Amino acid sequence: MGAPAVKIAVCIKRTPDSESRFRIASSGVAIDEAGLKFDIDDFAGYAVEAALQINEKGGGGETVVVAVGPDSVQESLRKAMSMGADRAVQLKVDSVPADGLAVAKALAAELKDGGYDLILFGKHAFDTSAGVVGTATAELLGLPCVTAVSQLDVASGRGSARRELEGAAELVEFPLPAVVTIDEGVARPRYPSLKGIMAAKKKPLESKPAQLGAVRVSVQKAELPPERPAGRIIGEGASAVPELVRLLQSEAKVL
Amino acid sequence: MANVLVYAETRGAALRKLALEAVTAARALADASGGGEVHALVAGPSGVGAASEQLGAYGADVVYVVEHAALSNFERESIAATLADRAKQGGYRAVVLGFSTQGRDLGPRLAVKLDAPIASDVTEINVAGDAIVVKHPGYANKVLVTLTLSGSLVVLSVRPGAITAKQAARSARVESIQPAVDPSASRVVVKQVVEGAKGRPDLGEAPVIVAGGRGLKAAENFKLVEELADAFGNAAVGATRAVTDDGWRPHSDQIGQTGRQVSPQLYVAIGISGAIQHLAGMRTSKTIVAINKDKDAPIFKVADYGIVGDVLEVVPALTTAVKAARASH
């Protein structure tokens, strides 16, 4: 007999391609989204893949993808289902607030009675890079939380993971249900197959209003940071080394 | 007048540089909030209270010391509960942390326990009437966002290196307190700690980082990077994803969008092309040096000083020259 089936929720965010050249919208408080390519955030993509692999290995189980966002997140939810997730929930808002705690409250309200063994997040999202929502959701639900996980296993009601620290790592064990935030290393997300894409069209996607509560963090201004001065090539080969050392000493003063 | 509570992070029993930066940020915030006090909380195994004096020197009026044998490993659940307990004693305008592995874990837990709005990875903190206004570089440092936080108590984590620690001598009152929950009762059990490179500063705190890419051609050539780092004396070693993918270096050395975000005084990029995802992790470095054989490599667009050449030839020469320069003063 295989491992018992695991019910997993994966909370995903939709973010713009990190290679984009960003411009500021005329509102002055957001990026201009025109022409940008959006997709499941990198770390959230790893989390979807990790969930699918756990359930493929265990046989059975269920993977549910959840996103807070406007209707455009439906595209990302469909993509996760085309990768293999069983169903999706959109917690609808006009735009995702900058208040991570408010987003966590909406997710916790949805996940609370869902009977999930495991709730996965990306360790942070590219756009806000704040890393608040996963850990805050765990805390709201009173569940153990393991952050920045690069290896994850589930067996007989317990999880084991490798948690990345600064320059070190920890191997940890924890009871389920639990919240885990995923770092790189778990698994690169698969590309949806044609069959997966067809199947995803028939999978259930439920949409309901997000219960954000009070939003207490707001963007006052978004701006492009000053550009670095253009780079400078000081020479070729080992013969340029003395000049480099001189510049490091006299100009940059770092030596 | 409002006080500020700051978590003074330690590693082993030693205060981290980012702890002093957080104290400096807290001091400025307390001063801007009408001259309140800075209360620092330091937690660790027996002996960690020795940090109190230094915390006072950087502007803490009160140091709460939590000593417990089971705190020799950072124990999140217990430290978060103890900080929240303290913050609930009242009179606090903010809880300030460093945006480190520890701070990333504690911040959101505190936000929930205190039902307080949170901003992460901030580089500047200001008071504007009843609100706190912070700057946060988002989108992998490509967009600078100004956030307004309402609420009488907020949680802020400060980007390491963004605020310079400044002495502001106080003689701190020291008070021993008990952990709010038993640190040996954590639900998440650490079975093993896998140590990274010994004897080098952490990437987040090192003034100099020497990083290597696939241009080094083979794992064994990474010793050129190590040797240059040794020559600088105070350098950490980093790598690109191409290198960590190939297993030349552990993932914990990876710099970039999906690795560490760093901002040293000097970043030396060796055999690194300068892909956008790598730049995302290091473009805010003060001075960037690049060595690459391809004069059109994108890394040269951000490098203050570039050398076009073969790393196998240039790096040993640079190592020798750096050693000589450091020996002569």
Ligand SMILES: Cc1cc2nc3c(=O)[nH]c(=O)nc-3n(C[C@H](O)[C@H](O)[C@H](O)COP(=O)(O)OP(=O)(O)OC[C@H]3O[C@@H](n4cnc5c(N)ncnc54)[C@H](O)[C@@H]3O)c2cc1C
């Ligand atoms: C979602 C996503 C996330 C990513 N996250 C990261 C991340 O966090 N960090 C990261 O680094 N990358 C990341 N990447 C990968 C990134 O796109 C690049 O592939 C990677 O940074 C390239 O590493 P590199 O510069 O070592 O290798 P390459 O791009 O192969 O560059 C090697 C360079 O070495 C030079 N070279 C070759 N031989 C020599 C020689 N003898 N002497 C001198 N120079 C030489 C070449 O000219 C070339 O410029 C990510 C990619 C994706 C898609």
